[in-house]
Amino acid sequence: MKQYPVTELQNLFNNELSKLKTDLQHAAPRGLYLPVDYSLEMGGKRVRPLLLLLSFNLFSDKIENALPAALAIEVFHNFTLLHDDIMDKADVRRNQPTVHKQFSENNAILSGDAMAFLAYKYLLSAEMANQAEVLQLFTQTAIEVCEGQQLDMEFENRTDVTETDYIEMIRLKTAVLLACSLKAGALIANTGAKIASELYDFGMNLGLAFQLQDDLLDSFGEQETFGKMIGGDIVANKKTFLLIKALEHADDSLKTELLGWVQKPMFNQTEKINAVLDIYNRLNIKELTENKIDSYFNVCSAIFEKLEIETSKKECLRNISNKMMNRIS
């Protein structure tokens, strides 16, 4: 059985995506499909389809059987970005105008809807092992992602979000889709339910670690490598792990100071970022977050190492998850 290097899987996926984009360029009405094409053209790391293909390739080398599902996951992920960006009033993504800015909110709603159904179209387009189970997993995951986004929106207006609340939110909003990608790969390769379920747990813990890493980089990353403005979450008062832990650990006077910044209606951005970072530093929030990330990543690694798969086959997936966690952007 052939083990594909990551770059080859990426090429195979990109070819599949190109075919889709060619189809979309001929689809009518143009007004519906242009924003779909624009959104898929914006790029991104394509982490989810890669995880699906890597997981599949642990058990099978007939990659063509897994490509439609990989495409479905990526199209679904981009659908969530279209709608989330409207809800979050985010005007820029990957240094480009978001779909609702480039086109209109109506276009972002409707083309997003079409993408959700296109994802099912790809899932249904190919014969695959365990198709019904893959569809159920995908559907359950999609519902959970909606639940996660709802929680994220509700947290905006709350200052009493606990660590447990937060972890549940990122589990739903981010981690389940990574878990779903890995499990779907295993199911499509027709491997046993036990390994499929272990890969799901692996993906869940990887996803939690990954999202916490994202929170950390937003406050403590390097501007040049991170690509986004450092401190964006602080400016927007996002209830990240960092802010929640700071509110939890601060004494009364420091808590008042921190909430003062959170609730201030007018402020100088740099001043606010520096003041909040200073509070984070005084409370060792960076180390606290790193420890939390490590704890999830350790669970993730332990699950992975115990998987009953030949050691030689594990390398690709181990490399990619290490890379995801050591990422600086």
Add this chain to the structure above:
Amino acid sequence: MKQYPVTELQNLFNNELSKLKTDLQHAAPRGLYLPVDYSLEMGGKRVRPLLLLLSFNLFSDKIENALPAALAIEVFHNFTLLHDDIMDKADVRRNQPTVHKQFSENNAILSGDAMAFLAYKYLLSAEMANQAEVLQLFTQTAIEVCEGQQLDMEFENRTDVTETDYIEMIRLKTAVLLACSLKAGALIANTGAKIASELYDFGMNLGLAFQLQDDLLDSFGEQETFGKMIGGDIVANKKTFLLIKALEHADDSLKTELLGWVQKPMFNQTEKINAVLDIYNRLNIKELTENKIDSYFNVCSAIFEKLEIETSKKECLRNISNKMMNRIS
């Protein structure tokens, strides 16, 4: 094989819907599921699930096998209403505030998304004959409904919409879902592909006639029985069959008069409605539209009468389609 009376099928469906609503009342986060419940609580004629069940009952009396799909179609239809009402800035539906007015636009977007996935959840929840085919039909239909809504939005800013353009728009936006409901019922009853496809064509023609009837009632219905304001389409400059035919048949002077009303930025509503109705009357638009409705309904009836099904079994579905066409509201 038992032939269910319409009221019994409606009761069975309402029971299934009640079970779903009970589930939703216990689902978290509440903020996501309250708008779903609200939207399903608003009522409506439940035409699509009824058509699905009637079609199913032509071939089978194990109604429980078709109920999940009937629920899926209704939940899907309500999902489209949530998103369409945002896009169309419609504040009232069935005399109640629309979801985005009652809650918020973000809630209507996200709860709508959840409903699209819930529809798949119900489709996947039961073992049914031809499940893969039903899923493909449903997915293709959902994509077409998005295409129809896109065309409808694009028509708002055009005055050159032809009859052909318009029929294609209502085919996609309205008719394919009725067609899908009827075909899905047949597929789930595991009847032959030929009859399933004939029922699809029957539903398509019924859907076209039904939408044209809706256009007609909006201008020529009775206020009390129609339930909505007569002339709403005229006020909103909707590119209905009536307006398109009027623009097509008017001589230069009448066309200028009609376009004058369409393009007038400020006007008295009653004055505009009466003026446009007067133009419609001068051009015999009512009769023209009635003839078009009859032509689709005749095709629909011809397909139906030719269906290779015992005559006695056909009565229910014939009654309901007659009722749909003779409706005054």
